[in-house]
Amino acid sequence: MKIKEIKTAKLNAQSFIAEQVASIRAAVGRGTAINALSGGVDSSVVTLLGHRALGRRLRTLFIQNGIMREGEAEAIVALFKKLGVRVEVVDARREFFAALRGITDPEEKREAVTQTFYKKVFGREVRRSGAQFLLQGTILTDVDETVAGIKRQHNVFEQLGIDPKAAFGYHILEPVVQLRKDGVRKVGKALGLPATIWNRPPFPGPALAARVIGAVTPKKIELVRKATALVEPVLLRTGAFQCMAILHEDRVTGMKNGRRLFGRQIELRCWDSIDARKATPTAVPFATLRKLADRITAELPEVVSVTYHIASKPPSTMEAV
Numbered sequence: 001m002k003i004k005e006i007k008t009a010k011l012n013a014q015s016f017i018a019e020q021v022a023s024i025r026a027a028v029g030r031g032t033a034i035n036a037l038s039g040g041v042d043s044s045v046v047t048l049l050g051h052r053a054l055g056r057r058l059r060t061l062f063i064q065n066g067i068m069r070e071g072e073a074e075a076i077v078a079l080f081k082k083l084g085v086r087v088e089v090v091d092a093r094r095e096f097f098a099a100l101r102g103i104t105d106p107e108e109k110r111e112a113v114t115q116t117f118y119k120k121v122f123g124r125e126v127r128r129s130g131a132q133f134l135l136q137g138t139i140l141t142d143v144d145e146t147v148a149g150i151k152r153q154h155n156v157f158e159q160l161g162i163d164p165k166a167a168f169g170y171h172i173l174e175p176v177v178q179l180r181k182d183g184v185r186k187v188g189k190a191l192g193l194p195a196t197i198w199n200r201p202p203f204p205g206p207a208l209a210a211r212v213i214g215a216v217t218p219k220k221i222e223l224v225r226k227a228t229a230l231v232e233p234v235l236l237r238t239g240a241f242q243c244m245a246i247l248h249e250d251r252v253t254g255m256k257n258g259r260r261l262f263g264r265q266i267e268l269r270c271w272d273s274i275d276a277r278k279a280t281p282t283a284v285p286f287a288t289l290r291k292l293a294d295r296i297t298a299e300l301p302e303v304v305s306v307t308y309h310i311a312s313k314p315p316s317t318m319e320a321v
């Protein structure tokens with residue numbers, strides 16, 4: 001089925017909200033729904049639309065997959081509490097790490113995260129809850145990129161000819177599927193989300209697993225998580241579209257505490273982009289990069305090398321995996 005795009009310039013956020021709230025209510029009827037909130041703009045908007053439509057008949061879960069950024073679960077739960085939405089945290093760290101163990105191929109990694117999320121963890125929660133409907137924050141770009149085979153986005157099934165009811169046991173509602181990212185941001189602002197959410201830089205579904213080259217382990221995730229926490233506040237100040245720290249698989253020799261150390265390498269990426277389809281590296285002042293490198297190597301004992309990525313997308317992609 002062809003999805004009709006709503007162009008952001010023509011989008012009337014308030015009428016869109018009213019229409020989607022009505023349509024969620026009509027679809028769910030007297031039933032119940034469930035959704036997973038990651039804290040990104042898409043799932044946050046869908047959570048608020050769902051709660052306006054269904055109130056407590058929508059259960060919202062935050063799946064703690066162990067590959068999110070520092071303090072993410074706590075921050076999101078607290079923020080939504082302020083907005084009157086109760087978010088339940090499901091601790092699934094062990095399952096995600098078990099599924100990722102030993103996988104080095106990028107697409108297999110994405111698939112492991114997808115399958116663990118839908119079939120195991122979230123699928124189980126949905127079945128337990130008895131909800132008949134799943135609300136999901138798929139946007140039009142996710143559909144385009146998946147259909148074009150550019151990327152296996154984690155949240156597109158029907159467009160791939162997979163029936164979620166048959167495969168996973170529930171109906172999927174996608175209230176923002178006619179919008180692009182800037183449209184979702186406009187709706188988020190109109191819904192009263194704080195700017196820290198509606199203006200949030202994108203973050204990939206496979207989370208920090210997309211930023212570890214080679215096999216993912218809790219230790220490597222911890223390293224890339226700490227690097228991310230150092231990098232994001234500094235590089236986002238440049239006004240960049242997105243920035244990240246990537247942990248390389250190869251090691252290089254360095255010197256720490258007067259001894260040679262075959263240590264880890266962190267690559268920084270910072271992107272200027274409008275819609276993530278094309279991107280160029282941000283011209284970050286050299287002094288800023290130097291200071292970051294000093295902090296990363298000082299605070300992360302294993303790291304001896306920090307590099308900055310200067311190729312454009314395409315042919316590069318924004319994430320490393």
Ligand code: XMP
Pocket residue numbers: 110151152153154202203204205206210242276313316317318319320
């Ligand atoms: P790439 O790496 O393809 O990324 O240039 C483009 C934008 O999409 C994000 N991204 C993803 N988002 N699931 C997502 O929800 C994914 O599998 C995924 N892969 C990449 C990426 O962070 C960037 O903003």
